[in-house]
Amino acid sequence: MKPGKQFASLLLAICLVLASPVRAERIKDLTSVQGVRQNQLLGYGLVVGLDGSGDQTTQTPFTVQSIINMLSNMGVTLPPGTSLQLKNVAAVMVTSSLPAFARNGQQIDVTVSSMGNAKSLRGGTLLMTPLKGADGNIYAVAQGNVLVSGAGASAGGSKVQINHLSVGRIAAGATVERTVPTPLGEGEFVFLELNSTDFGTVQRVADAINRSVGVGTAHAEDGRRIRLRAPLEPDIRVAFLGRIENIEVQPQQMAAKVIVNGRTGSVVMNQAVAIDTCAVAHGGLSVTVSSEQQVSQPAPLSGGQTVVTERADIQVAQQAGSLLTLKAGVSLSEVVKALNAIGASPLDLIAILQAMKAAGALRAELEII
Numbered sequence: 001m002k003p004g005k006q007f008a009s010l011l012l013a014i015c016l017v018l019a020s021p022v023r024a025e026r027i028k029d030l031t032s033v034q035g036v037r038q039n040q041l042l043g044y045g046l047v048v049g050l051d052g053s054g055d056q057t058t059q060t061p062f063t064v065q066s067i068i069n070m071l072s073n074m075g076v077t078l079p080p081g082t083s084l085q086l087k088n089v090a091a092v093m094v095t096s097s098l099p100a101f102a103r104n105g106q107q108i109d110v111t112v113s114s115m116g117n118a119k120s121l122r123g124g125t126l127l128m129t130p131l132k133g134a135d136g137n138i139y140a141v142a143q144g145n146v147l148v149s150g151a152g153a154s155a156g157g158s159k160v161q162i163n164h165l166s167v168g169r170i171a172a173g174a175t176v177e178r179t180v181p182t183p184l185g186e187g188e189f190v191f192l193e194l195n196s197t198d199f200g201t202v203q204r205v206a207d208a209i210n211r212s213v214g215v216g217t218a219h220a221e222d223g224r225r226i227r228l229r230a231p232l233e234p235d236i237r238v239a240f241l242g243r244i245e246n247i248e249v250q251p252q253q254m255a256a257k258v259i260v261n262g263r264t265g266s267v268v269m270n271q272a273v274a275i276d277t278c279a280v281a282h283g284g285l286s287v288t289v290s291s292e293q294q295v296s297q298p299a300p301l302s303g304g305q306t307v308v309t310e311r312a313d314i315q316v317a318q319q320a321g322s323l324l325t326l327k328a329g330v331s332l333s334e335v336v337k338a339l340n341a342i343g344a345s346p347l348d349l350i351a352i353l354q355a356m357k358a359a360g361a362l363r364a365e366l367e368i369i
Helices: 003-018 061-073 199-212 234-245 331-341 346-358
Strands: 032-033 039-048 091-100 107-114 125-132 138-146 149-156 156-163 167-176 189-194 219-220 225-229 257-261 264-268 278-281 287-296 307-317 323-326 365-368
Touching: 039 061, 039 107, 039 138, 061 091, 091 125, 091 138, 107 125, 125 167, 125 219, 189 199, 189 234, 199 219, 199 225, 257 346, 264 346, 278 346, 346 365
Parallel strands: 257 365
Antiparallel strands: 032 189, 039 091, 039 125, 091 107, 107 167, 125 138, 138 167, 149 156, 189 225, 219 225, 257 264, 278 323, 287 307
């Protein structure tokens, strides 16, 4: 199947998904409670027990220094000038997120990432690692066996690897040691924040709450935040928010947007995208540069030397492209049919969309990531 036809099938599939009727969504899927958030944690540690796949200590001196400091804290003193060759140890960074309302003793997952030149963390064990927050305080302590989903082997200059070997995960690998206060509102008010700014949707959310709970309960302050008048008692407030989260709202139609990933050539557009009538001509330009080495022999008795010369051959070819007229389309399916008529590959389509946007024919925001 040609790349153009493959891309046509992909866009048609997206069209069928997005063309379905708009359904109501729960408020908990559209908003979040202000102040209820996660907190990032970070720590530096050591993974031991590797099968010769650890850091090369000559290139990662911080691994050796960490081992010496750890042994010193345990009462082991190494003679001066001792050279350590540690192949079963790797220096790692440990990251995690402390969920809202986490309490002492609760266990959270951690991610372990190699920061040296270790070949693999498979089979290793993370030693006790304090995890700190942005304020420098320790909020959790991590330790456990690292689970790596990848696998690999190498011999005789050949190497086979599946997935990533330098990053692993420890399920429930950290224990929370310090709680973070999470205020649930300010006084009699609780604030909801929309996931994305939209004045129409935020007003619909406020109206739905007032219809369900009572007039005057919700007020839309701006395009993102809603103020709720909530009960003061903690248990009644929790039940009140649980009821609010399950109210269904039909959000306003999203803004027309085309997302382009220049690194992978992916193009995704939502249902609100439309185009105006325009003419597009597309042709591929290819430049081929080849070189060939030739041996130049001197004439007999000329006293010259045999030399090797390089001959370059440059060829430029351009595919013929016809001028096509794209009719105005107000639905995603019509836009897909119009773009498929060009017969361009996804990478070529990126340039075409940019040109259509510059010409004013693409009625959508073009965002390049």
